[in-house]
Amino acid sequence: MPEFGAAGLRAGMTGACLAVAVAAATAQERDGREYGLMVEGEGVEETYYTCTACHSEMIVVQQGKTREGWDKTLDWMIAEQGMPEPDPAERAKILDYLAANYNTDRPNFPRR
């Protein structure tokens, strides 16, 4: 019997191969992981603690944005959502991490 639950079946009418299932993270998956659902990598620590000051990392790992897109998101959070401005070096590190791991090709979309 063929494998179900794979890409095309779960996807919508367009982008059928996008394979976006659901950000179906459970508590178990996050247990014992230092940075929750965020993948390990250069800058994960700065990113995790900056983001989770206000909101869950689960909202971050669902997104797919270019570095420029993430930069605008930070601008918006600083201007309108009460986020403290990170220093430039830290900001660059966070953007590098997000652009490397949560870009528009969604390499780490939860449970793809």
Add this chain to the structure above:
Amino acid sequence: MTSNRSTDELRRLLAEDPAAADLALFGRVSHADRRGFLRGAGLAAMSTAVGMAIPYHRNIPQGFIPAAMAQGDPLAGKLGLVLLSDRPVNAETPPELLDDDITPTDRHFIRNNGVPPEDMNPETWTLTIDGFVDTPLELSIADLRDQFEVVSLALTLECGGNGRAFFDPPASGNQWTWGAVGCAEWTGVRLREVLDKAGVQANVVYTGHHGADTHLSGDPGKEPISRGMPIGKAMTDNILIAFAMNGADLHPMNGAPLRLVVPGWPGSCSQKWLTRIELRDRVHDGEKMGGDSYRVPAHPVAPGTEVPEEEFEIIERMPVKSVITFPANGAAPVTETEVRGHAWSGDRTIEAVDISTDFGATWMAAEVDPPLNDGAWQNWRASVVFPMPGYYEVWARARDSEGVMQPFAIDWNPKGYLNNSMHRVGLQVA
């Protein structure tokens, strides 16, 4: 046992009489300074509840709920929902769990923008109606029940971003697939009657809604969300100020103890933990009314287009859509099966639902029930015969009372709203 009690119940008990509640819940007796655990009484119970030792237990004040317990399970009282985010809490329902004609409370999705209020006490809750009204009102939930007709209606709520997960390039926000929709039975009073009692002045064009939830940043001066709607819409008979859901109190994550229910419009119009409705002489300017929030370009754009802010317009009604709730995607039915689901179209009714089992080459009409009431989704079903075992997909396409059908492709927009493209399920027919 503490573990069997809801966080709300804990809070209620501890608010009423902290010392008595401490004793009842944890077997705890505090020192004379109302801190710590006298002779260790109750410390073991609290340590068990949080799962480990509490080194600084001597400092814990009377009537204190450890954060590990207060935080609790974000999906308490929900069954089978998929958690998209736990702060703020957002969770959707897999399509096959939306099979009921009326969505049970434990299957109804959650879309939060901020932190729910700690105090959801229906006895002390008040709703203010102000702005351009003849008589501003302050009403308790008991006042609402006493002064207005109490009605129960099945009403469809869908998040404006339902289906965002399938946008390419990706759109920012919670990556909802199909399950940010539900049709529960809501009980409350008609918004129109309450506004009539306050006396809507001639210059009113828009409502502004306010809730008791707090901003994620912790800034008490910021509201997490405050949206509104044109006054003409607000005076529709099927909009409720609701205090019950499926015959019981509202679920805390669905806005207890009081919320708006505005069927057929983005769920964000249906303010949760509702405290105030202001009537305005201009479009509301609350949080998530501007920018690209709940707004789409006024004209179609190519996927990935950067759209200037002035070209956006506010989303009003939600488009025609349907969902297949049986069989589940990936199921293995025999060669004859019922296929069923729901269909809806904001401010309209569904005229037809067609089903295809051959990738859209041919279509057959499903049987479609009338809505239970204005604002309810419509249930549909079809008997499908597959000619031989193998892989099939069932596609469903609804058509509404204006003749508008669900599209095949997504009308891409920058924030991923209004995806009403057809739902399909894959079946391994045995």
